Amino acid sequence: MRKKQKKIIREQLDDTLSRFSTIASVNRPMKGWIRAIRDALGMNMRQFAERLGVSKSRIPRIEHDEITGSLTLKTMNRVADKLDCVFVYGFVPRTSLDDTVRKQASIIAQKRMNRLMHTMSLEAQGLSSKNVKKAFNNMVEEIIDSPSMLWEKDK
Known part of the structure; x- marks a missing residue:
């Protein structure tokens, strides 16, 4: 499924689930x-x-x-x-599903950035804080676009 479709599905499900908050x-x-x-x-x-x-x-x-x-x-x-009732069963996310995905992607990106920055410091290379932030944000988006790696342990 394409990334835009997944995002739309997440947003639709978020909208539905928000009614149960x-x-x-x-x-x-x-x-x-x-x-x-x-x-x-x-x-x-x-x-x-x-x-x-x-x-x-x-x-x-x-x-x-x-x-x-x-x-x-x-x-x-x-x-x-x-008891003339309807049994209701479901999950109510603590935050939006999109926030959960972004948070997980940020955790993975931070681990990768730490390894990358360590390697670059060993090679006496450096990035400006602006470039580090840009690289981090790009990495987060890349991870979100590749959901198969999103929930892998220690990536």
Whole structure:
């Protein structure tokens, strides 16, 4: 895929994901969403178990597994449906995807520049700070344009 297409795709996904940024700050209730919603609906464990088609003894386990993060997505979907809810699952980036890519490219470029500057100093060659900055910025753009190297370890 060409670099412009990748950038457009990143921007479109950023736009979509930005709508979820407020959700990232919502804290899960201490007893979990399942228990909180079940209690708010006035549904006891027996009633909830009947709706889910499981034994009453399974309900505390489901609620516990949600809190510990071990409840499967399939079960979360099923539980949400029986609580007349929609289960929402997704990732909310801390920054834009473009910023994440640029930050990673800058890290790689800085490592490369450090090696390059060391080699040049050994050969008694030097660059002006303006040229160093220009070379660094060019390197960042080159890395962004070659995403296969972006996430390689120690490059």
